Amino acid sequence: MKKLKNWHITLGVLFIIILAVLSSASGIIENYLNKYAEDIVGRKIYLGDLKINYFKVAIQLKDLDIYEQDGETPFAGFKECYINFTPTKLFNDEYSVSEIRLDSLYVNIIKDGEQFNFDDLIPAEDSITGEKAKKDSAEIIKFSVYNIDFSKGCISFNDKEANQTQVFADLNLKLPLIAWDNQKSEVGIDFKFGNKGKIMIDAEYNVPNQIYNLNLHLDSLEINSFTNYLKPYMNVSTMNGYFHSRTNISGSSRNVNQILITGKSSISDFKLSETEENPFIEFKNFEIIYDAIDMGKSFCYLSKIQLEEPIIHARLDKDFSNFEKVFRPILETDSIPTDSITQTQHVELDSTQIRYKIDSVLLKNGKVLFADNTLNRPFSYEVHDINVKMNNIDETTTSFPIQFALNLHNQGLLYGEAVVNPSEPMDITINATIERLKVLSFSPYSEFYMARPITQGEFTYKLKLDMDKHLMTNHNSFKISDLEFGSNTGDTTAINVPIQLALYILKDQNDVITFDLPVYGNPSEPGFRASKLIWKSMKNFMIKTAASPFKALGSLVGTNPEKLENIPFAYAQDSLNAEQKNTLRKIAEITKKKPNLRFTLRQQTHPEVEKQYLALEIIKDQSSSSHLKKEIIRDSSQYADNNRDAFVVSLGKVDDNSVQNASAHEQIIGEQQLNAAFDKLLNHRNQLIEDFMFKEMQVDSSSIEIQTADLINLPEELKTTNYKVEVSVK
Numbered sequence: 001m002k003k004l005k006n007w008h009i010t011l012g013v014l015f016i017i018i019l020a021v022l023s024s025a026s027g028i029i030e031n032y033l034n035k036y037a038e039d040i041v042g043r044k045i046y047l048g049d050l051k052i053n054y055f056k057v058a059i060q061l062k063d064l065d066i067y068e069q070d071g072e073t074p075f076a077g078f079k080e081c082y083i084n085f086t087p088t089k090l091f092n093d094e095y096s097v098s099e100i101r102l103d104s105l106y107v108n109i110i111k112d113g114e115q116f117n118f119d120d121l122i123p124a125e126d127s128i129t130g131e132k133a134k135k136d137s138a139e140i141i142k143f144s145v146y147n148i149d150f151s152k153g154c155i156s157f158n159d160k161e162a163n164q165t166q167v168f169a170d171l172n173l174k175l176p177l178i179a180w181d182n183q184k185s186e187v188g189i190d191f192k193f194g195n196k197g198k199i200m201i202d203a204e205y206n207v208p209n210q211i212y213n214l215n216l217h218l219d220s221l222e223i224n225s226f227t228n229y230l231k232p233y234m235n236v237s238t239m240n241g242y243f244h245s246r247t248n249i250s251g252s253s254r255n256v257n258q259i260l261i262t263g264k265s266s267i268s269d270f271k272l273s274e275t276e277e278n279p280f281i282e283f284k285n286f287e288i289i290y291d292a293i294d295m296g297k298s299f300c301y302l303s304k305i306q307l308e309e310p311i312i313h314a315r316l317d318k319d320f321s322n323f324e325k326v327f328r329p330i331l332e333t334d335s336i337p338t339d340s341i342t343q344t345q346h347v348e349l350d351s352t353q354i355r356y357k358i359d360s361v362l363l364k365n366g367k368v369l370f371a372d373n374t375l376n377r378p379f380s381y382e383v384h385d386i387n388v389k390m391n392n393i394d395e396t397t398t399s400f401p402i403q404f405a406l407n408l409h410n411q412g413l414l415y416g417e418a419v420v421n422p423s424e425p426m427d428i429t430i431n432a433t434i435e436r437l438k439v440l441s442f443s444p445y446s447e448f449y450m451a452r453p454i455t456q457g458e459f460t461y462k463l464k465l466d467m468d469k470h471l472m473t474n475h476n477s478f479k480i481s482d483l484e485f486g487s488n489t490g491d492t493t494a495i496n497v498p499i500q501l502a503l504y505i506l507k508d509q510n511d512v513i514t515f516d517l518p519v520y521g522n523p524s525e526p527g528f529r530a531s532k533l534i535w536k537s538m539k540n541f542m543i544k545t546a547a548s549p550f551k552a553l554g555s556l557v558g559t560n561p562e563k564l565e566n567i568p569f570a571y572a573q574d575s576l577n578a579e580q581k582n583t584l585r586k587i588a589e590i591t592k593k594k595p596n597l598r599f600t601l602r603q604q605t606h607p608e609v610e611k612q613y614l615a616l617e618i619i620k621d622q623s624s625s626s627h628l629k630k631e632i633i634r635d636s637s638q639y640a641d642n643n644r645d646a647f648v649v650s651l652g653k654v655d656d657n658s659v660q661n662a663s664a665h666e667q668i669i670g671e672q673q674l675n676a677a678f679d680k681l682l683n684h685r686n687q688l689i690e691d692f693m694f695k696e697m698q699v700d701s702s703s704i705e706i707q708t709a710d711l712i713n714l715p716e717e718l719k720t721t722n723y724k725v726e727v728s729v730k
Helices: 002-041 087-092 223-230 322-326 338-344 440-450 499-506 530-542 550-557 561-565 578-593 607-622 627-638 641-650 664-669 671-696
Strands: 045-053 058-067 074-085 094-103 106-112 142-159 164-179 184-193 197-206 211-222 238-252 259-273 279-294 299-308 311-316 355-372 379-394 400-408 413-421 424-438 454-467 472-485 512-521 566-568 597-604 704-708 722-729
Touching (some): 087 094, 211 223, 223 238, 440 454, 561 578, 561 722, 578 597, 664 671
Parallel strands (some): 094 142, 299 355, 597 704
Antiparallel strands (some): 074 094, 142 164, 164 184, 197 211, 211 238, 259 279, 400 413, 566 722, 597 722
């Protein structure tokens, strides 16, 4: 009995010793790792807590941090890692893990040229040579890993050379099972990219059939993080926008070429800028729907390519255009060295024909903002509502139509159709029309080339072009109605042409200039430029204008022709006087006698001067409550026009220094209020004339058109408060 008791005691003591060793093992490992890890792996490592559950055969590590070589900067780590083994399966020679859970993993990757911040952690190449591991090729390693769950991970990638950092946040991965005999594997991954971007991946793999299926969902990925990668190729400052994609990729691991891709991708709210002040290209949305991209069959089927609301900012400067400036790095790239060409000239290209089909290509509501700073004064022009449509394109197509239409600065329309042969770029047919284009906006060009501003005119143009590699037949039909030029501006860049004589010869009885210009040529000849021939003829006609039609029209209603050409207004005038009504009555009488005529009454003014008068009226109204100021207003007639600022000073609104400032009135009223009052006045005048002509005089609405001139490009000599009257045939 005594011996038995001693044996029990010995066994109990041994069990206590083993238990003590096992319970303290985690602490020993933890302390050893924190103290000696830098000597072992060359990096400082801190482990907050290590727990070993011997009954569950599980390991739990908490708050692990691995530092950079400096010992202070964090490199990688996690909040918690939990691994639960299944030792019972070892009896079947299978290594099994029932759960792996990783919480809040972080990795900070830094790339500096060709070096990474983890290069020191990669073992050197094995130096043992001539020795190979001998394994039975028939031996199969049995394994299974269940319930892999990574959550709240974060991977940061810093490319120092590009000065760019990418952050993949909220990284989550769920993998139910990885096993040696698994028939089907599934995985789900999702994480954030940047401030708004989300990436979600669902994948499955059929092991027996070796077929995989991948669903990729990208939402609002910010592309501004790729700007620095673009800068070596383009002179741009910023690139903003969002990338979206819903893509399915399926294929077979037996045949790497057997890949089928379906889905759609888009970029929204895109903006590429030269500088913060100078945008270059913008668009609202660019979308591609790919119904089938079959790599194995070399076939691509796109049901739609659509670009919505693109804006192109085009600018001509004295030295370069903005396009040349933006693409200068590419244009200045050295050509390929001769030896490189020699080395690659014998490479055989894959002769497999790529088949494709595109149902529709659409450009919707585009815009071009054009500025020309090469003239004697700046020119700005807006082409908007640009719509282009192409349908049914494939590799067998020898010609497909391109339909297009656009609005020219709200001053005319351009529309038509082109037929293009994709295999022969020189095979082109174009039919296009420019309809009722107001040419006053092009006055900066007429001043530069002719030393005369365009004061009015309407342009209609029809183009028909048939071209192949050897012959171009081009028919141009021009019609210019009521074109007038102002007096000589003295521009030294002008071409010396007898404009007055030409106007007298070219004018017909309807005040219209019409001519057809056929152009023929061989596009294959060096230096051939059809535009030079067209411009030479256009120049001879564009500088000519018809004499005023109001001589005949004036005699028709018994009035001075000059009375019909202009309806002058006083600055800040907001009602019709008797003389203006009389002129309008004469015009109404002409429309009844000549119902096929259309009169355009175009309002023009000197915006800066009119705003000063308008500001004066506003100041008068605002000062009406003061008796003293009323007296001053009554005596304001003592001030000449050039002393209006003195009148404002007399109201006590500005000091002596602001009198010298041309915008003194604007400072008093405020720019925003004054601009609103100015726009309201212009619209009110148009409405006055519209009511008088259509309601009181009962004029047919198709006979009168009331507009406000393009005040931005208005010539100086037209900057008077006035309605310019133009007449044309309906």
